Amino acid sequence: MNRYPIGIFDSGVGGTSIWKEIQKLLPNEDTIYLADSKNAPYGEKSAAQILQLSIKNTEFLLAKGCKIIVVACNTATTNAIDELRRNFKVPFIGIEPAIKPAALQSSSKTVGILATKGTLSSHLFHSTSENHAKGIRIIERDGFGLVPLIEEGKIESEEIRNLLQIYLKPMLEEGIDYLVLGCTHYPYLIPVLKELLPETVKIIDSGEAVARQTMSVLMANNLQKNSEEIGICTFYSNAEIEVLQSLLGGTDANMIVSFLDF
Amino acid sequence: MNRYPIGIFDSGVGGTSIWKEIQKLLPNEDTIYLADSKNAPYGEKSAAQILQLSIKNTEFLLAKGCKIIVVACNTATTNAIDELRRNFKVPFIGIEPAIKPAALQSSSKTVGILATKGTLSSHLFHSTSENHAKGIRIIERDGFGLVPLIEEGKIESEEIRNLLQIYLKPMLEEGIDYLVLGCTHYPYLIPVLKELLPETVKIIDSGEAVARQTMSVLMANNLQKNSEEIGICTFYSNAEIEVLQSLLGGTDANMIVSFLDF
Structure with missing residues (x-):
């Protein structure tokens, strides 16, 4: 083999x-x-x-x-x-979304997670969050529309930027210091995410x-x-x-x- | 299955x-x-x-x-x-000895490793050290005699304490801030090791x-x-x-x- x-x-x-x-x-x-x-x-x-x-x-x-x-x-x-x-x-x-390392390292005890609807609603996601992120607030956002744009290669487009701004807003208001990328498409958005996020917010993916x-x-x-x-x-x-x-x-x-x- | x-x-x-x-x-x-x-x-x-x-x-x-x-x-x-x-x-x-996490976290860039002769002399140990501990000084010590004493249950004995003092001395002189336990018997010595080591030295095992x-x-x-x-x-x-x-x-x-x- x-x-x-x-x-x-x-x-x-x-x-x-x-x-x-x-x-x-x-x-x-x-x-x-x-x-x-x-x-x-x-x-x-x-x-x-x-x-x-x-x-x-x-x-x-x-x-x-x-x-x-x-x-x-x-x-x-x-x-x-x-x-x-x-x-x-x-x-x-x-x-699996890297919730555990983010939860362990977060100082603000507030972690954002961007993932698809299919991931966020799953049983596995909920049990991971419960087991590995006790005492941590998790601000979930469904990244609706991002995958199709990435599939079209529109990685640095205005559309992507606008969607991300909408999705990140509640997370930033809640004071996240870690953003977990819970979809394997999203690491391609890291350059744009870095422009939109303050330097204090760290991005984690599972690669x-x-x-x-x-x-x-x-x-x-x-x-x-x-x-x-x-x-x-x-x-x-x-x-x-x-x-x-x-x-x-x-x-x-x-x-x-x-x-x-x- | x-x-x-x-x-x-x-x-x-x-x-x-x-x-x-x-x-x-x-x-x-x-x-x-x-x-x-x-x-x-x-x-x-x-x-x-x-x-x-x-x-x-x-x-x-x-x-x-x-x-x-x-x-x-x-x-x-x-x-x-x-x-x-x-x-x-x-x-x-x-x-495998947890050399990589110790090397990543060491501030003094000096890591001690206590293991058996059979481990320290092996090819696998040398390739792990070379790959994961670039720029790190590794102070190796063969823990000769420790395993037989642990097998006899003499974990907190004077003999163990004396041997450990001898083995730790050169490591402390070189300024280690991490001690890697490279033998599965050694975690049972952690209470004694903690007494013998300054608080600044952290102990890592692989369990x-x-x-x-x-x-x-x-x-x-x-x-x-x-x-x-x-x-x-x-x-x-x-x-x-x-x-x-x-x-x-x-x-x-x-x-x-x-x-x-x-």
Whole structure:
């Protein structure tokens, strides 16, 4: 199994923020990234629809021989990962909002979280908040409309800026000192967020922690690639591939980006 | 597999410091702890001997149906875990000295590490130090003689105190502000260490991180026990069981401690 790739899927291009961290930590591993952009955003869909799409994505990656699956989408993790683990034999890595580190480090005991509706309303999100953020006020905001704009590549647009201003306002009024990004699309908004937030507010996402967790699970299962040779990274999208390419910041000889109608 | 126990082994009673953290985080899981006290300390043995004993311990735990093995011994981890992962199918969790968090947090850029000879001389230890502690001075000390005394239950003895004073002296002269405990036996020395160290020196061990990693690998592999019922914890030792019992701080209805000649 060790030579086989790491599979990563997301409801679109956002999960590439997770892929980047995995590739940085494990540059020798082959990866296959699946962007289900045609069905983005998952955050507005029902739990049953999200599960159905997650199973389809997993089957696609397993058919390509993936040895582990990273569900690089908070909404798919919260709504489908338990069922995926019950139905398929490979290990699954999920994404959870980094509420715990934010809660531990917050001085104002007030933490903001920006995530999709599908994540905020999930059982997993509520139990995480209750267990890891006792005594902390959590100001939730549903980032409605952000994912579709990111999927269109409008990362630094006026529309994004206006939506973010609306979503951040109540958080700033409540005095947050940490903003948790609870959707893998949102790290691409960090440059704009930094302009809109005072310097005292720190931004946390889950990318690095997920990469470390992937490494640890590969090692525990003896699934890590033994060769030091740099890995091949393949990307499939069922929408136009220009936005994907631009978020990847260009491609090199070890990267293949293809359109595929799935 | 989910109903099966977590297997934990150590070259003696020290790994119970890891067991305690696992039991705190995952109280519903059944655990089987194997104390190979007859062969302690592993730290003075050859790599081949350590590997042979680790394979024997693993086979014992697998025969009891364990779904995951925690190698709760730094020396066995550094010398045998790669080979164990190649030979057995279950996931393995190892213990590495917490050099990285100490290096990240040290203000004096000087970190002490107390570990066995077998750990300090290993390849894994050297690559961890080089990768995670760039620009940090690491003052290593081989804690020769400590493990046998702990195995005899002489935790607060004059002998332990004298040895620790000798081992800590060069570290304090170099101005360490973090002391990394690189052997699972050593957390039992924390009360004495706190008396001997100035308040400015913080002590770090790996227990909590290992417990979190165990949870994460169980989840990724869908191996976590689904019932909320409190787990049964079984302990086997091939030496007299009094020290084991006393380090556990007494036993309750869910804990069974037995002598077994293996």
